[in-house]
Amino acid sequence: MCLGFRILNSGFNFKKCLVFSALAYKNFRLFWFGQLVSLTGSWMHSTAQGWLVLKLTDSPFYLGLVGTAGGLPILLFSLAGGVAADRFQKKNILLTTQIMFTLLSLTLAILITTGVINVWYILLLALFIGLVGAFDLPAKQSFILEMVEKESVLNAVALNSAAFNGARIIGPTIAGFIIGSFGLAVCFYINALTFIALILSLLKMRLDAEPTPSTKGYSNITKELNEKSLISDLKEGIRYILNEPKICTIIILVAITSLLGFPYITFLPVYARDILQTGPTGLGILMSSAGAGAFTGAISLALRKDFKRKGLLFAVSGITFPVALLIFSHSTLPPLSYVMLFLAGLGAVSQLATANSILQITAPQRLRGRVMSVFTLMFLGMATIGNFIVGSIAHHIGTRGAVAIGAVLCLSGVILLLWKKPEVLKI
Numbered sequence: 001m002c003l004g005f006r007i008l009n010s011g012f013n014f015k016k017c018l019v020f021s022a023l024a025y026k027n028f029r030l031f032w033f034g035q036l037v038s039l040t041g042s043w044m045h046s047t048a049q050g051w052l053v054l055k056l057t058d059s060p061f062y063l064g065l066v067g068t069a070g071g072l073p074i075l076l077f078s079l080a081g082g083v084a085a086d087r088f089q090k091k092n093i094l095l096t097t098q099i100m101f102t103l104l105s106l107t108l109a110i111l112i113t114t115g116v117i118n119v120w121y122i123l124l125l126a127l128f129i130g131l132v133g134a135f136d137l138p139a140k141q142s143f144i145l146e147m148v149e150k151e152s153v154l155n156a157v158a159l160n161s162a163a164f165n166g167a168r169i170i171g172p173t174i175a176g177f178i179i180g181s182f183g184l185a186v187c188f189y190i191n192a193l194t195f196i197a198l199i200l201s202l203l204k205m206r207l208d209a210e211p212t213p214s215t216k217g218y219s220n221i222t223k224e225l226n227e228k229s230l231i232s233d234l235k236e237g238i239r240y241i242l243n244e245p246k247i248c249t250i251i252i253l254v255a256i257t258s259l260l261g262f263p264y265i266t267f268l269p270v271y272a273r274d275i276l277q278t279g280p281t282g283l284g285i286l287m288s289s290a291g292a293g294a295f296t297g298a299i300s301l302a303l304r305k306d307f308k309r310k311g312l313l314f315a316v317s318g319i320t321f322p323v324a325l326l327i328f329s330h331s332t333l334p335p336l337s338y339v340m341l342f343l344a345g346l347g348a349v350s351q352l353a354t355a356n357s358i359l360q361i362t363a364p365q366r367l368r369g370r371v372m373s374v375f376t377l378m379f380l381g382m383a384t385i386g387n388f389i390v391g392s393i394a395h396h397i398g399t400r401g402a403v404a405i406g407a408v409l410c411l412s413g414v415i416l417l418l419w420k421k422p423e424v425l426k427i
């Protein structure tokens with residue numbers, strides 16, 4: 001970790017390297033490195049938690065229920081998290097949330113070690129983790145423009161996505177090995193330790209030393225926002241989104257993908273154990289395959305820097321994801337499954353990163369936290385409902401059929417909305 005910080009403080013000229021241009025900003029370098037380490041642990045946690053639930057219950061329904069528990073607070077409180085991100089210093093919010101994540105992961109590890117773990121404890125802890133995430137995610141999403149200039153936003157978003165999905169490759173692979181060799185609890189202990197990297201990165205930031213255009217006047221904006229009520233703040237953000245047709249359409253498309261497509265991740269333990277019969281190592285490869293595709297998409301976006309016709313890429317990616325997911329849902333061959341998950345990850349991250357950058361650039365600063373909280377609500381919160389729906393369907397007709405139905409409905413919804421709102425293609 002210390003070596004990483006020395007690298008970040010080195011004299012390498014990131015601006016001359018197109019794919020790393022946002023890393024020219026020291027605060028973003030610190031944030032990105034801390035995120036990479038922390039997210040690796042989070043993906044280990046996610047992989048191990050899914051295997052733990054399946055081991056305890058032998059039920060895809062409970063997999064969906066735990067996924068719902070983790071997302072429900074995001075569905076309920078992410079808008080409030082957006083208001084908090086607009087009212088308070090995002091750095092302080094993030095320091096608080098990382099400490100809470102550390103304690104919650106340690107609690108789960110100790111419950112497993114002591115042998116008292118059951119699915120209800122997992123559900124309760126998932127609820128608390130989701131509640132912390134409801135305030136963590138909007139702050140992270142809207143923090144970018146306080147670390148980089150406006151022209152570097154797309155590159156910063158793409159690099160953040162690359163970190164997320166690079167961790168998505170590394171984390172599940174490590175988790176699959178650790179589960180088989182050392183047991184489940186070790187994954188959660190390691191996850192707790194990885195949050196320290198982001199805490200240290202945030203503490204090393206000096207946001208006031210070199211204010212950017214995006215941070216000038218921040219105190220006045222905060223003072224103005226503090227004079228308003230929570231309800232009026234929420235209404236103002238929602239009213240802005242509804243009055244901007246292109247932004248509204250993008251958010252609806254993200255909601256469709258999240259509701260009907262993203263729940264597949266929750267049910268990968270069933271594919272690994274029962275359908276493909278590859279065990280915990282195979283689960284790690286499945287999750288890493290999707291992560292590899294997403295990482296490829298993120299790096300491709302970073303290499304392109306800024307570009308026109310983002311709407312076209314957004315639409316094509318939105319169609320690629322459900323088509324690949326539909327083929328995966330019927331596959332019984334591990335190699336074919338890995339390839340389809342790669343394509344699904346590629347499509348999903350291209351869609352989400354493009355949507356993220358469009359919203360970041362378009363939304364005014366005083367509303368950015370609330371706009372990004374609605375994005376978070378649709379991106380993660382709607383998956384909460386989807387997890388419960390897909391889990392319930394899987395309980396009756398099987399996991400393969402449930403994932404296939406979600407993919408078909410997702411593809412149909414995206415095509416229908418693009419047909420009704422073709423102006424999105426011109427963004």
